[in-house]
Amino acid sequence: MKTIITIGRQYGSGGREIGEKLATDLNIPFYDSKLLEIAAKESGISQEFFESNDEKPVNSLLYILSTTYTDDNLPFNHRLFLAQFDAVKKVASEGSCVIVGRCADYALRDNPDCINIFIHAEIEKRKKRSVEQYGIPEKRAHETVIRYDKQRASYYNFYTCKKWGNADNYDLVIDSGKLGTEKCVELIKKYIDLKQAD
Amino acid sequence: MKTIITIGRQYGSGGREIGEKLATDLNIPFYDSKLLEIAAKESGISQEFFESNDEKPVNSLLYILSTTYTDDNLPFNHRLFLAQFDAVKKVASEGSCVIVGRCADYALRDNPDCINIFIHAEIEKRKKRSVEQYGIPEKRAHETVIRYDKQRASYYNFYTCKKWGNADNYDLVIDSGKLGTEKCVELIKKYIDLKQAD
Numbered sequence: 001m002k003t004i005i006t007i008g009r010q011y012g013s014g015g016r017e018i019g020e021k022l023a024t025d026l027n028i029p030f031y032d033s034k035l036l037e038i039a040a041k042e043s044g045i046s047q048e049f050f051e052s053n054d055e056k057p058v059n060s061l062l063y064i065l066s067t068t069y070t071d072d073n074l075p076f077n078h079r080l081f082l083a084q085f086d087a088v089k090k091v092a093s094e095g096s097c098v099i100v101g102r103c104a105d106y107a108l109r110d111n112p113d114c115i116n117i118f119i120h121a122e123i124e125k126r127k128k129r130s131v132e133q134y135g136i137p138e139k140r141a142h143e144t145v146i147r148y149d150k151q152r153a154s155y156y157n158f159y160t161c162k163k164w165g166n167a168d169n170y171d172l173v174i175d176s177g178k179l180g181t182e183k184c185v186e187l188i189k190k191y192i193d194l195k196q197a198d
Numbered sequence: 199m200k201t202i203i204t205i206g207r208q209y210g211s212g213g214r215e216i217g218e219k220l221a222t223d224l225n226i227p228f229y230d231s232k233l234l235e236i237a238a239k240e241s242g243i244s245q246e247f248f249e250s251n252d253e254k255p256v257n258s259l260l261y262i263l264s265t266t267y268t269d270d271n272l273p274f275n276h277r278l279f280l281a282q283f284d285a286v287k288k289v290a291s292e293g294s295c296v297i298v299g300r301c302a303d304y305a306l307r308d309n310p311d312c313i314n315i316f317i318h319a320e321i322e323k324r325k326k327r328s329v330e331q332y333g334i335p336e337k338r339a340h341e342t343v344i345r346y347d348k349q350r351a352s353y354y355n356f357y358t359c360k361k362w363g364n365a366d367n368y369d370l371v372i373d374s375g376k377l378g379t380e381k382c383v384e385l386i387k388k389y390i391d392l393k394q395a396d
Contacts, residue, residue: 118365167316167363173371183392190388194381 001196002113003028003096005188006104008156008164011148012126012134014181015119016100021185023098026192032100035087042090043083081159101152105169106160115195117188118170121177199394200311201226201294203386204302206354206362209346210324210332212379213317214298219383221296224390229289230298236285279357299350303367304358313393315386316368319375 003026009015016032023030031038081103088107091097092114105116121129127141136144156164167173172191176184201224207213214230221228229236279301286305289295290312303314319327325339334342354362365371370389374382 118371120365165365167318167365167368167371170365170371171373171376173316173365173368175369178369179389179393183395186392187385187389191377191385194384195377197381 003192003196004092004108004111004114005098005117005192006108006114007098007100007117007119008105008152008170009100009119010121010126010165011145011152012130013119013121014129014133014176014184018119018176018181018184018188019098019100021181022188025185025189026096026098028096028098029091030098030100031088031091032102035084035091035099035102038087038091042087043079103156103159106156106162115172115192116170118165118173119176119184120165120173121175125177201390201394202290202306202309202312203296203315203390204306204312205296205298205315205317206303206350206368207298207317208319208324208363209343209350210328211317211319212327212331212374212382215331216317216374216379216382216386217296217298219379220386223383223387224294224296226294226296227289228296228298229286230300233282233285233289233297233300236289240281240285240288301354301357304354304360313370313390314368316363316371317374317382318363318371319373323375 005019005022007015007019009018019032020030084102085107088099088102088104091099092104092108092111105114108114123142123145126145130136130141130145131138153164156162162169172188174184174187179187203217203220205213205217207216217230218228282300283305286297286300286302289297290302290306290309303312306312321340321343324343328334328339328343329336351362354360360367370386372382372385377385
């Protein structure tokens with residue numbers, strides 16, 4: 001049985017670290033920015049463009065205009081999204097994996113093996129983490145956390161027509177600030193065991 | 199160490215059944231409508247009024263008017279809410295327990311022992327459950343599920359100034375339609391073990 005885990009996460013919640021640790025424990029591949037490389041390779045779009053547009057919201061005016069475009073001249077953000085969307089489906093078709101971000105839950109919405117997880121934490125804990133773990137200057141921590149969350153929400157809401165962080169979208173949601181990242185990994189492993197048991 | 203569990207739930211998700219089973223397994227008291235009896239006894243308000251107004255949204259015009267009222271002549275819904283709020287705090291102060299609904303997470307928001315859980319499931323599964331378990335006529339299942347969810351959301355959003363079903367409010371959110379009620383109980387017990395471990 002395949003184990004496909006998608007993880008959405010608030011900025012600074014440790015969702016990426018949880019995903020990495022989980023993938024290591026389960027001995028399966030982990031994807032986040034790696035997907036960009038795959039998408040770049042498959043689409044022929046330069047990887048630099050992916051990196052500079054990663055999970056950034058699309059310009060909705062451009063999107064509207066895009067409806068009259070052919071595949072070859074779709075607005076650039078939209079082409080990047082579609083290339084990532086295909087990359088998510090490709091790696092999931094290849095076997096068990098953990099995928100962080102990139103609307104992977106939506107790309108794999110018809111895949112019965114998929115377990116969709118969201119990790120959040122209260123903002124003060126995320127600010128602290130962004131300073132200590134990601135090296136964000138303390139005076140910019142609040143603004144950084146808010147800005148990244150807005151970007152992720154905007155990107156997700158635009159492409160999926162669902163609401164980022166709404167409990168309804170996910171099989172499992174955990175507050176990592178209350179439980180700690182190590183224990184989140186343990187709880188997710190328990191979830192997988194229960195889900196896959198007869 | 200006390201174990202205080204609050205459970206918010208979409209109508210038909212099996213949240214109440216999960217709470218009851220959890221309380222039985224942990225050998226601790228379970229409260230849902232029982233809280234009405236306690237609130238009635240403590241407040242001197244007839245239990246019948248509690249039952250007919252249980253988790254129903256307040257009339258917001260009345261609420262605005264209430265700001266000029268004294269405690270004794272507050273709008274009735276508001277007095278009922280406050281009496282239940284006190285009842286939640288009272289039972290939690292007495293020892294470990296499971297409390298379903300009644301904005302218990304908000305009443306106990308400063309209690310470090312409290313674990314706040316939300317149970318949801320996709321609407322078709324909840325309609326099926328409401329027919330099979332609660333005896334709702336099939337042709338009224340959709341309307342019933344929607345109406346109860348709206349009532350609960352309105353009640354919760356009004357009194358807590360938070361958004362019912364938003365992942366941010368809860369320590370743990372589970373889709374019971376995906377996992378099944380028995381396994382939800384197992385997962386919550388694992389969460390409690392992890393949370394309370396050193």
